Amino acid sequence: MILHFNFEELRALSAAIELMATDSGRPGAVAAPPEGVAKVEQLLPRLTGDVSIDSLEDQRRVREAVGILVSDLHRRLDDKVLEFHPAHEEAVALYFDYAHGRTVLNRLDRMGAQMEAIIDLIGDHSAAGINFPD
16 A cells, blocks of 8 residues: 655655654753654655555554654644744744644554455454555
8 A cells, every 4th residue: 555645744754753863862852762763763764755555564663653753743842832832933833744744644544444444354363464555
């Protein structure tokens, strides 16, 4: 199955990965757990356009990485709104990055539900052996 991205979504997720990478080296910064950072870093090379997701396991890995990014963007958005105000330039930019990431997360959730429904329909509950072609 193909997970489609538009330019803004790719840019938002790439920017979120960059923010996480920048924070990991700053003292006192709130950083994601190392295993979360590793999952997100595995996603980065795939963010060049539409992503082929060939199994439920792959969908879950991508969904987890995007979920980490969306949660981090949401935290940053809250911080900027409270630090400045809702219309502050950085808060607005973070809102749009968060919203684009959230829409990708929603599509991943729907894709996962479709994959699970197909697996249930087939009756093969060992999802590891089922591939979903593009």
